[in-house]
Amino acid sequence: MLVRRSVLWLLAGSLAGLAGQQAQEPERLAPYYPTPETVVEKMLQLGGLKAGEKMFDLGSGDGRIVIMAAQKYHADATGIEFDKDLARQSSDRIKSLDLQKTARIINGDILRQDLSSADLITVYLLPASNEKIRPMLDKQLRKGTRLVAHDFEIPGWTPVEVLQIEDDGEGRSHTLYLYKR
Numbered sequence: 001m002l003v004r005r006s007v008l009w010l011l012a013g014s015l016a017g018l019a020g021q022q023a024q025e026p027e028r029l030a031p032y033y034p035t036p037e038t039v040v041e042k043m044l045q046l047g048g049l050k051a052g053e054k055m056f057d058l059g060s061g062d063g064r065i066v067i068m069a070a071q072k073y074h075a076d077a078t079g080i081e082f083d084k085d086l087a088r089q090s091s092d093r094i095k096s097l098d099l100q101k102t103a104r105i106i107n108g109d110i111l112r113q114d115l116s117s118a119d120l121i122t123v124y125l126l127p128a129s130n131e132k133i134r135p136m137l138d139k140q141l142r143k144g145t146r147l148v149a150h151d152f153e154i155p156g157w158t159p160v161e162v163l164q165i166e167d168d169g170e171g172r173s174h175t176l177y178l179y180k181r
C-alpha cells in the first residue's frame with residue numbers, strides 16, 4: 001500500500017519544534033528527512049536545470065540534491081544547511097567527488113541567505129516553513145527563477161506544473177510543485 005511519507009515527517013517536524021529552540025540559533029524549518037535519489041532526479045528534471053545555471057537547495061541535508069545538480073547536470077550548486085554535522089559530511093563528500101569548483105555547502109541559516117542569483121531553487125521544508133520563507137523569496141528572486149517544492153506547496157503561489165509520483169520504488173508517493181517567478 002502506498003504511504004504518504006509527508007504525513008510521517010510532518011509529525012516528526014512538529015515534535016522537533018516542541019523540543020524547543022535555543023535563543024539566537026537559526027530556526028529549525030524542518031527535520032532531516034532526505035529525498036529519495038529517484039525523486040531528486042525528478043526535481044531537477046522538472047526544474048529544467050541546465051549546465052552552468054545556479055541552483056540552491058534550502059536545507060541541503062546530506063547534500064544529495066546539490067551533488068546530483070553539479071555531477072549530473074553540471075550546474076553551479078549551493079546547499080544551505082544549519083546542522084554542522086550534515087554540513088561537514090556533505091562538504092567532505094563534495095571534496096571526495098572532486099566537485100568543489102561547482103558544488104558547496106554553506107553552514108548557515110536559510111533565512112539569512114542571498115538567493116538573488118538563483119536560476120533554480122529546491123525546497124523540502126514543512127508547510128509553515130514554506131510560508132515563512134515566502135517573503136524572502138518574493139523579495140529576492142528575479143523574474144524567471146524556478147522553484148521546485150517537494151510535497152508541500154508555497155502558500156499563495158500558483159504552480160505552473162504539479163508532478164505526482166505514485167511510487168518512488170519503495171511504495172511511497174510524492175508530489176512536486178514547479179513555480180516560475
Ligand SMILES: C[S@@+](CC[C@H](N)C(=O)[O-])C[C@H]1O[C@@H](n2cnc3c(N)ncnc32)[C@H](O)[C@@H]1O
Pocket residue numbers: 026027028029030031032033034035057058059060061062064065080081082083086108109110111123124125
Ligand atoms: C527535510 S530535510 C531535506 C534535505 C534535502 N534538501 C533533501 O531533500 O534531501 C530539511 C533540511 O533542512 C535543514 N534545515 C532546517 N532548518 C534550517 C535552517 N533554518 N537553515 C538551514 N537548514 C535548515 C535540516 O537540518 C534538514 O537537513
